[in-house]
Amino acid sequence: MQGQYTHNLPQIAYCAQEVKLHEEQAALNSGTTLSELMQRAGHALFELVRNKAVKNILIFTGKGNNAGDGFMLAKRCLHAQINVTVCALFEPSLLKGDAGEAYQLFCRSGGRVVALRSCIDRDFDAIVDAVFGTGFRGELPDSVKEAFGQFKSSKAWKLAVDIPSGVNGSTAEVAPDSFDADTTLTFIALKQGMLTGSAASLCGELLLADLGIAQAFEDLSHTNCCYPGGKYLHSLKPKRSPDSYKNQCGHVLLVGGGKGMAGAIRLAAEACLRTGAGLVSVATHPDNQATVLNGRYELMVHGISLPKELDTLLDKADVVVIGPGLGQDAWAKKMYAAVKNFKGLVVCDADGLNLLAQSHLPWHRAILTPHFGEARRLLGNTTLNMSKRFEMAEQLSKEYAACIVLKGPGSLIVDGKRININRSGCSAMASAGMGDVLSGIIAGLLAQGLSRYEAATLGVYIHGLAAEQAARDGHLGMLASDLFDHIRGIMG
Numbered sequence: 254m255q256g257q258y259t260h261n262l263p264q265i266a267y268c269a270q271e272v273k274l275h276e277e278q279a280a281l282n283s284g285t286t287l288s289e290l291m292q293r294a295g296h297a298l299f300e301l302v303r304n305k306a307v308k309n310i311l312i313f314t315g316k317g318n319n320a321g322d323g324f325m326l327a328k329r330c331l332h333a334q335i336n337v338t339v340c341a342l343f344e345p346s347l348l349k350g351d352a353g354e355a356y357q358l359f360c361r362s363g364g365r366v367v368a369l370r371s372c373i374d375r376d377f378d379a380i381v382d383a384v385f386g387t388g389f390r391g392e393l394p395d396s397v398k399e400a401f402g403q404f405k406s407s408k409a410w411k412l413a414v415d416i417p418s419g420v421n422g423s424t425a426e427v428a429p430d431s432f433d434a435d436t437t438l439t440f441i442a443l444k445q446g447m448l449t450g451s452a453a454s455l456c457g458e459l460l461l462a463d464l465g466i467a468q469a470f471e472d473l474s475h476t477n478c479c480y481p482g483g484k485y486l487h488s489l490k491p492k493r494s495p496d497s498y499k500n501q502c503g504h505v506l507l508v509g510g511g512k513g514m515a516g517a518i519r520l521a522a523e524a525c526l527r528t529g530a531g532l533v534s535v536a537t538h539p540d541n542q543a544t545v546l547n548g549r550y551e552l553m554v555h556g557i558s559l560p561k562e563l564d565t566l567l568d569k570a571d572v573v574v575i576g577p578g579l580g581q582d583a584w585a586k587k588m589y590a591a592v593k594n595f596k597g598l599v600v601c602d603a604d605g606l607n608l609l610a611q612s613h614l615p616w617h618r619a620i621l622t623p624h625f626g627e628a629r630r631l632l633g634n635t636t637l638n639m640s641k642r643f644e645m646a647e648q649l650s651k652e653y654a655a656c657i658v659l660k661g662p663g664s665l666i667v668d669g670k671r672i673n674i675n676r677s678g679c680s681a682m683a684s685a686g687m688g689d690v691l692s693g694i695i696a697g698l699l700a701q702g703l704s705r706y707e708a709a710t711l712g713v714y715i716h717g718l719a720a721e722q723a724a725r726d727g728h729l730g731m732l733a734s735d736l737f738d739h740i741r742g743i744m745g
C-alpha cells in the first residue's frame with residue numbers, strides 16, 4: 254500500500270468535511286496515525302512524480318496540513334536527487350503539528366525554502382500546489398494568486414495535492430484564480446466538490462491514494478453521493494433479444510419545434526432512435542413537418558395545430574419529451590398544457606422548462622433537464638451562481654420534480670436522496686443542440702424500461718462519452734449531430 258495511487262476511482266464521493274471529520278478515527282481504527290497518513294501522502298505524491306520522470310520540480314506550500322504533504326514530497330525528492338525548489342507562500346516556521354514536523358524533516362534533510370521572486374523566470378518541468386487542501390474556504394489571498402499567476406502559462410505539468418487550491422471540496426465552489434491542475438492526487442476518498450462544474454476541469458486527471466484507510470473511513474462515513482463507473486453504467490444498457498419487436502421497445506412522443514424552429518426537435522428525435530427506442534413520433538408545428546422528416550424517414554412526424562390532435566398521440570406514447578424548440582408563444586402554451594395531463598413519464602427540457610418556471614407548479618412525473626440558466630429561472634433566483642450546483646439541484650428536486658439532471662460539466666442527478674456525478678472529460682454542452690440530444694437519449698432509455706434514475710445516469714454518461722469521442726481532435730466545430738454515430742457505437 255505504501256506509495257500506491259490509482260486511476261481506478263471508487264463509485265462514491267463525500268463532502269470534504271466528512272473526510273476531515275472521520276480521518277483521525279479511521280486512521281486509529283486502521284492501527285495508524287495522522288502523522289503516518291501524511292508520510293503515506295508524501296510517498297504517493299513522490300511515486301507519481303517519479304513515474305512522470307520529473308527532474309526539476311517547484312512546490313508551493315501553504316499554512317496547514319496540505320503544506321505538510323508538500324514538505325513530505327519535497328524531502329523524498331531531495332533524497333532521490335530530484336532538483337526541488339520549495340516556495341513557501343506562508344511562513345513555514347509557523348506550521349504546527351504534523352505539518353510543522355514535515356517542515357523540520359525537510360530542513361534536516363538539507364532543504365531550504367525560497368521566496369517567489371527567486372523562482373520567477375526559472376524553468377520547471379513540474380509545479381506542485383500544496384497550498385490549500387480540504388481546509389480552504391472563501392477567496393485566495395493575493396500572494397497565492399500572484400504565485401499561481403506567474404506560472405499560469407508555464408508548460409510544466411501541474412499537480413494539485415489533494416485538491417486544487419481555491420476549490421471547495423464540498424460545494425464545488427471555485428475561487429477566482431484557483432490552481433488549474435493537469436493532475437490531482439486526492440487522498441483517502443473522493444470529495445464531491447471535485448467532480449462537478451468548473452471544479453472538475455480544474456482538477457484535470459483525477460487519481461486517488463486511499464492511504465490504506467479506505468475501508469475504515471467508509472465504515473464511519475455517510476454520503477448520498479455516488480459516482481458510477483463506466484463498467485456499471487454499461488451494464489445498465491437495455492438488452493435486445495433477437496426476436497424482439499419494435500412495439501416492445503417503447504414509443505416516445507416528442508413535442509416541440511414551434512414555427513421556424515425545426516432543428517432541436519429533430520435532434521432530440523434522432524437521439525431517441527439512436528438510443529434504441531422502438532417507435533419515435535414527433536408532434537411539431539405544421540410548418541415543420543417536412544423539414545423534421547427530411548432524411549430521417551424512421552420518424553413519424555405529425556403537424557399539430559390544436560391540442561386535441563395531440564391527445565390521440567399521447568394515448569399511444571410511453572414517454573413524452575416536451576420542450577426542444579417549443580418556443581413560448583400561444584401554440585407552445587397549448588401544447589405544454591396538453592402534455593401536462595399526460596399520465597406517463599415526461600422529459601421536460603428547454604422551453605418546456607421555461608413554461609414550467611412561469612407556472613411554478615411541481616411536475617412529479619417529469620425528469621427536468623435544466624442547464625444553469627434554466628435552473629436559475631426555475632428557482633426564480635438570478636443571484637445563484639454556477640458554483641451553487643449542489644444547492645440548486647437539491648432545491649429543484651424539492652420544488653418541482655424528484656428527478657433533476659442539472660446539465661453542464663459533471664452533470665448532477667438528483668432522484669430522492671441520490672446525487673450522481675458524472676464527470677465528463679469535455680464539456681458535452683458546449684455547442685448548440687447538445688442539450689436536445691441529451692433529452693432524446695434519456696427518453697429513449699426510459700422507453701426501453703430503465704428507471705428514471707438509471708435513464709438519467711446512463712443518458713448523461715452516453716452523451717458525455719459520445720461528446721468526448723467526437724471532440725477528440727478539439728472541441729471547436731463539433732456538431733450535436735456528430736454525436737449520433739458515436740452513440741450508436743456506445744450502445745453496441
Ligand SMILES: NC(=O)C1=CN([C@@H]2O[C@H](COP(=O)(O)OP(=O)(O)OC[C@H]3O[C@@H](n4cnc5c(N)ncnc54)[C@H](OP(=O)(O)O)[C@@H]3O)[C@@H](O)[C@H]2O)[C@@H](O)CC1
Nearest residue numbers: 287290291294317318319385386387388389390391392415
Ligand atoms: N489530517 C491529516 O493528518 C492529513 C491531512 N492531509 C492533508 O491535509 C489537508 C487538510 O489540512 P488542513 O485541515 O490543515 O487544511 P489546509 O487546507 O491545508 O489549510 C488550512 C489552513 O488554511 C487556512 N485558510 C483556509 N482558507 C483560507 C483562505 N481563503 N485564506 C487564507 N487562509 C485560509 C486555514 O485557516 P483557518 O480557516 O483555520 O482560519 C488553515 O490555517 C488535506 O487536504 C490533505 O492534503 C493528508 O496529509 C492526509 C492526512
Ligand SMILES: [K+]
Nearest residue numbers: 382385414416
Ligand atoms: K492543494
